[in-house]
Amino acid sequence: xxxxxxxxxxxxxxxxxxxxxxxxxxxxxxxxxxxxxxxxxxxxxxxxxxxxxxxxxxxxxxxxxxxxxxxxxxxxxxxxxxxxxxxxxxxxxxxxxxxxxxxxxxxxxxxxxxxxxxxxxxxxxxxxxxxxxxxxxxxxxxxxxxxxxxxxxxxxxxxxxxxxxxxxxxxxxxxxxxxxxxxxxxxxxxxxxxxxxxxxxxxxxxxxxxxxxxxxxxxxxxxxxxxxxxxxxxxxxxxxxxxxxxxxxxxxxxxxxxxxxxxxxxxxxxxxxxxxxxxxxxxxxxxxxxxxxxxxxxxxxxxxxxxxxxxxxxxxxxxxxxxxxxxxxxxxxxxxxxxxxxxxxxxxxxxxxxxxxxxxxxxxxxxxxxxxxxxxxxxxxxxxxxxxxxxxxxxxxxxxxxxxxxxxxxxxxxxxxxxxxxxxxxxxxxxxxxxxxxxxxxxxxxxxxxxxxxxxxxxxxxxxxxxxxxxxxxxxxxxxxxxxxxxxxxxxx
Numbered sequence: 005x006x007x008x009x010x011x012x013x014x015x016x017x018x019x020x021x022x023x024x025x026x027x028x029x030x031x032x033x034x035x036x037x038x039x040x041x042x043x044x045x046x047x048x049x050x051x052x053x054x055x056x057x058x059x060x061x062x063x064x065x066x067x068x069x070x071x072x073x074x075x076x077x078x079x080x081x082x083x084x085x086x087x088x089x090x091x092x093x094x095x096x097x098x099x100x101x102x103x104x105x106x107x108x109x110x111x112x113x114x115x116x117x118x119x120x121x122x123x124x125x126x127x128x129x130x131x132x133x134x135x136x137x138x139x140x141x142x143x144x145x146x147x148x149x150x151x152x153x154x155x156x157x158x159x160x161x162x163x164x165x166x167x168x169x170x171x172x173x174x175x176x177x178x179x180x181x182x183x184x185x186x187x188x189x190x191x192x193x194x195x196x197x198x199x200x201x202x203x204x205x206x207x208x209x210x211x212x213x214x215x216x217x218x219x220x221x222x223x224x225x226x227x228x229x230x231x232x233x234x235x236x237x238x239x240x241x242x243x244x245x246x247x248x249x250x251x252x253x254x255x256x257x258x259x260x261x262x263x264x265x266x267x268x269x270x271x272x273x274x275x276x277x278x279x280x281x282x283x284x285x286x287x288x289x290x291x292x293x294x295x296x297x298x299x300x301x302x303x304x305x306x307x308x309x310x311x312x313x314x315x316x317x318x319x320x321x322x323x324x325x326x327x328x329x330x331x332x333x334x335x336x337x338x339x340x341x342x343x344x345x346x347x348x349x350x351x352x353x354x355x356x357x358x359x360x361x362x363x364x365x366x367x368x369x370x371x372x373x374x375x376x377x378x379x380x381x382x383x384x385x386x387x388x389x390x391x392x393x394x395x396x397x398x399x400x401x402x403x404x405x406x407x408x409x410x411x412x413x414x415x416x417x418x419x420x421x422x423x424x425x426x427x428x429x430x431x432x433x434x435x436x437x438x439x440x441x442x443x444x445x446x447x448x449x450x451x452x453x454x455x456x457x458x459x460x461x462x463x464x465x466x467x468x469x470x471x472x473x474x475x476x477x478x479x480x481x482x483x484x485x486x487x488x489x490x491x492x493x494x495x496x497x
Contacts (some may be wrong), residue, residue: 019202023209026183030220031177033484034362036169040120045221050149052078052221053165058087059127061304068300070223070256075176077221077447081171088124088163090213091116095125095160097141103125103146106429111162117142122149123158136411172221180214180218183229184209186236187429194393194433196441197402206471210478211422212369214428220364221450224425227256231263231426235400238267243281246472247289252299255296258318260427264289265403266396273377273399274392289302313350325418335418341368343375356421362483368424371474372431379434386437393437439467444446464468 015021041049050061052074063071071356078087097111109130114137117123121132129151134143147153187208191201208214218225234249246267254261264286271282296310301309327335334356358364380401386394405427412419445465448457479485 016198019032020185020205023205024184027184027215027218028177028181029211030215033178034172034219035177036484037168037362037483038359042220042364043173043356046074046148047150048074048221049167050151051123052124052172053129053167054151055304056126057124058086058306059124066223066257066319067255067297067318068304069252069296070226072300072303073179076173077171077174078167079171081168081174082166087167087171088165091123092160093117093162095156095158095162096272098158099125099156101153101155101267105147108141108143110139112140112213114142115482116142116164116287122165125160125359126167127151128154128156128217129165136430142456154429166443173219177219177220179229180215180225183218183225183232185434186229186232190232190236190239190429191433191436193236193385196393196436200436201445202463203439203471204432206360207372207435207474208432209427210369210474211372211428211432212477213421214357215365215478216364216366216483217422217425220358223257224422226431227253227260228426230256231260232429234263235267235396239272239277243278243285243289243391244374247285247287247480248274248292250289251292251296254293255300258322259404259423261289261293262403262426262446262458263400265407266399267401269403270392270396280355280379321418324486326416327418334420336421338412338419338423340404341405341421341490342373342426344370363481364483366422366479368428369477371470371477372428375435375436375438376431379431382438383434393433397430397437401427439470441496 016317028083047063048071049070054060054062055071055075056078061068061071073377079085091113091494093113093116095110096112099107099109111117116137117132119132119135119137123130123132128147130144131147131148132144133253136142184205188201188205191204198205214228230249230253234253237243237246237249237360248265250261250264253263268286271277294315297314298308298311301314356366357364380398383394383397383401387398405424408419408423411417442463446460450460453460
């Protein structure tokens with residue numbers, strides 16, 4: 005028994021296991037807090053509900069794959085059945101298409117309704133705000149989940165959704181955790197020591213915005229996880245598989261395709277091997293993207309759509325969202341993501357508040373954000389010295405972040421800080437490399453001096469405090485933990 009525990013303690017992947025268990029635990033503690041929809045879940049859960057109802061897709065500007073994972077969670081945790089049932093009630097009077105005034109619906113029976121549930125009449129979703137059993141009527145919020153307010157005749161059937169937060173958030177937590185595991189093995193594949201790997205993995209797993217998006221029914225976590233799988237496959241020289249993962253990433257959100265720029269440039273600069281396989285992987289990525297798009301859309305639409313028309317629609321619909329004056333409160337220009345935005349009055353706040361109670365307050369962890377520019381500077385130095393890992397970080401940064409700046413200037417397209425999610429892994433790798441090099445120099449210097457000088461002690465303290473602050477941000481802003489922050493200073497009032 006003693007030898008067993010010794011083997012566990014010396015197991016190379018024990019640190020990863022601890023990080024995975026802790027993050028999963030926090031995800032599942034928070035998974036039903038709240039039981040209702042949070043922030044942009046409105047659009048994606050509403051879309052998933054419309055898909056399971058067979059009433060079509062509500063957010064066609066995004067590819068289908070990530071939405072189908074939300075749908076899968078709803079099916080699986082509703083007993084492998086559509087999370088919707090007939091209330092047995094019908095509309096008592098016709099309903100107009102004025103979503104502001106026509107909010108009182110007379111029904112044949114109110115017993116199947118309760119405040120907070122989401123109902124459907126034809127293609128329109130509505131949230132129940134009040135139930136009046138004496139007058140057989142309910143008060144609703146019209147056109148929720150991204151549906152359109154419509155007129156409805158009397159005697160229409162009323163359906164209620166029976167899904168829950170556990171179902172629609174489940175696969176986000178699972179994919180976020182898989183992403184941590186893949187990230188860990190990317191670091192190992194780059195030749196990092198155990199110490200460098202654990203530092204980078206800890207920074208990535210405990211990054212606020214990454215963790216929050218891994219716990220909500222949003223699309224980005226799926227895109228990032230498939231993107232990481234593409235990077236790992238590339239590093240393992242499985243180029244065809246890498247191309248397939250790029251296609252899957254782009255089928256979650258179109259921005260997932262950007263990583264192929266970094267991988268191709270890295271191959272051109274550092275490898276230039278298996279050029280036929282690499283070329284084939286680019287073709288495979290393009291073909292697989294179209295195939296998956298048509299295949300997954302078929303599940304939603306029930307028919308095959310012209311892929312050229314569909315891709316054109318994806319590109320034009322997202323490009324149509326542009327900055328306005330005044331700008332959308334949570335939108336921001338890409339160049340302000342490189343520093344804490346509370347010093348920029350135009351941005352208003354460094355936070356996107358998804359919810360206060362429980363606290364879903366999303367931002368790039370300050371401990372990561374303040375080191376983006378220094379890290380990129382150090383990666384340039386390392387790349388000049390011949391580091392292929394540093395070269396990958398730089399190209400990753402170029403492909404998934406820097407590219408947004410000229411695109412934003414040229415098109416005025418709306419961008420949001422959470423677009424940085426696909427760049428965060430690269431920055432965490434770079435910071436992990438920098439901290440490890442610093443620790444190595446401190447250790448070497450201690451041996452040279454045959455003592456630990458006050459300067460060396462100070463450096464160790466600074467590194468320790470940095471990691472402690474990073475952990476503190478993760479804990480304080482964690483939705484699984486009762487609110488600590490929101491009681492002091494704006495915007496937490």
